Amino acid sequence: xxxxxGIVGLPNVGKSTLFNALSSAKxxxxxxxxxxxxxxxxxxxxxxxxxxxxDAVVHAQRILPTTIxxxxxxxxxRGAHKGEGLGNQFLAHIREVDAVVNVxxxxxxxxxxxxxxxxxxxxxxxxxxxxxxxxxxxxxQKRVDRxxxxxxxxxxxxxxxxxxxxxxxxHLNNGxxxxxxxxxxxxxxxxxxxxxxxxxxxxxxxxxxxxxGTLANPAANHHWVNLKAYADAHAAPLVTVxxxxxxxxxxxxxxxxxxxxxxxxxxxxxxxxxARAGYQLLGLQTFFTAGxxxxxxxxxxxxAKAPQAAGVIHTDFEKGFIKAEVIxxxxxxxxxxxxxCRDVGKLAIEGKEYVMRDGxxxxxxxxx
Numbered sequence: 001x002x003x004x005x006g007i008v009g010l011p012n013v014g015k016s017t018l019f020n021a022l023s024s025a026k027x028x029x030x031x032x033x034x035x036x037x038x039x040x041x042x043x044x045x046x047x048x049x050x051x052x053x054x055d056a057v058v059h060a061q062r063i064l065p066t067t068i069x070x071x072x073x074x075x076x077x078r079g080a081h082k083g084e085g086l087g088n089q090f091l092a093h094i095r096e097v098d099a100v101v102n103v104x105x106x107x108x109x110x111x112x113x114x115x116x117x118x119x120x121x122x123x124x125x126x127x128x129x130x131x132x133x134x135x136x137x138x139x140x141q142k143r144v145d146r147x148x149x150x151x152x153x154x155x156x157x158x159x160x161x162x163x164x165x166x167x168x169x170x171h172l173n174n175g176x177x178x179x180x181x182x183x184x185x186x187x188x189x190x191x192x193x194x195x196x197x198x199x200x201x202x203x204x205x206x207x208x209x210x211x212x213g214t215l216a217n218p219a220a221n222h223h224w225v226n227l228k229a230y231a232d233a234h235a236a237p238l239v240t241v242x243x244x245x246x247x248x249x250x251x252x253x254x255x256x257x258x259x260x261x262x263x264x265x266x267x268x269x270x271x272x273x274x275a276r277a278g279y280q281l282l283g284l285q286t287f288f289t290a291g292x293x294x295x296x297x298x299x300x301x302x303x304a305k306a307p308q309a310a311g312v313i314h315t316d317f318e319k320g321f322i323k324a325e326v327i328x329x330x331x332x333x334x335x336x337x338x339x340x341c342r343d344v345g346k347l348a349i350e351g352k353e354y355v356m357r358d359g360x361x362x363x364x365x366x367x368x
Contacts (some may be wrong), residue, residue, distance in 0.1 A: 006097035013105040014209040014243035019072035021246035106223035241270030285358035320366040
C-alpha cells in the first residue's frame with residue numbers, strides 16, 4: 001500500500017528544512033524562492049512502540065515499521081493556478097499524493113526572506129488554498145462542460161456530474177475546499193467526485209513551524225495562536241515543530257538523541273507527531289505479523305476486513321484467503337507468544353467478514 005503526503009506551502013516557510021529532517025534524503029534548502037523545483041521524496045517510518053514490545057517476545061532478525069512517503073513540493077505563489085512560479089508543475093505534483101500537509105511559518109527572522117514580505121501563517125495557508133481552489137474550478141468547469149455536451153444521451157451519470165459540478169463551482173469560488181463539500185445522496189456521487197481528482201478533495205493538516213523558544217509555550221506566540229484557531233475552525237490537525245531544531249536532531253547519532261531531546265525539553269522528535277498525524281489523516285490503522293524472521297507493521301484502512309489485510313502483504317493472500325489466525329497484541333505480549341495464546345484460547349480463527357482492529361497480530365492461511 002503506497003502512501004504519500006505532499007508538503008506544501010509558500011516559499012521559505014521551512015518545507016525543505018523539515019523534509020531534510022523527515023527523511024534521509026537531503027533536499028537543497030536555501031534562502032530564496034523556488035529552491036525546490038522537482039519534488040524530493042523521502043520514506044518516513046511511522047513510530048509504534050508496540051513493535052519493540054512484540055520483538056521482545058519473538059526476538060526477530062529485523063523490525064519493520066510501516067512507512068509514509070513525504071513529497072517535498074516546491075513553494076506555491078499567487079497565480080500558481082495560471083502557471084505563475086512554475087505553478088503547473090507544482091500543482092501536478094500535488095495531484096499525485098494522497099494527502100497534503102501545509103507548512104506555515106510562525107517565527108520572525110529578518111534574515112529569512114518571505115515571498116510576500118510579512119509573517120502571517122493564516123494568510124499563507126489561505127493563499128495556497130485559494131490557488132488550489134482556483135485550479136479545481138478550472139477542472140470542475142471542464143467536467144460540467146463535458147457533461148452538458150453529453151446531456152443528449154440522457155445519461156444519469158452525466159446529469160449528476162453537471163448538477164454536482166455546478167454546486168462544486170459555487171463551493172470552490174467561495175474559498176471552500178472540495179473536501180468540505182457535502183455529497184448528494186446518490187450511489188455514484190463519490191465516484192463522480194473521485195474521478196475529477198480535485199486537489200482540494202485531498203485530506204489536509206497543518207504544521208506550525210516555530211522558533212525553538214516557542215516549543216515550551218506555544219500560546220505565547222501570536223502567530224501560533226492565530227494558526228491554531230484557524231486549524232480548529234476547519235477541524236484540521238495542527239502539529240507544532242521547530243524545523244531547524246528537527247534538522248539538528250536528525251543529524252545526531254541515535255545514541256545522542258535522547259540527551260539532546262531532554263536538553264531541548266522534548267520527549268520525542270516532533271517528526272514522530274507529523275508521521276502519526278499523517279497516518280491518522282489517511283484513515284489508517286496497523287496490524288502486525290510477528291515471527292523469527294521479522295516483526296512487521298502493516299497499514300490498512302480503518303474498517304478493512306481480513307482478506308483486504310492479507311492482500312496488503314501479497315495480492316495472492318487476498319485472492320486465496322481461507323482464514324486468519326488473530327491475536328490481540330496485548331495478549332501476545334502478556335502471554336509470551338503465539339503458542340501460549342493458542343493454549344489458553346486467546347488465538348481466534350476469523351473468516352472473510354472479520355473487521356480488523358488496530359493492533360491485531362495475524363497469521364493468514366490461503367490457497368492459490
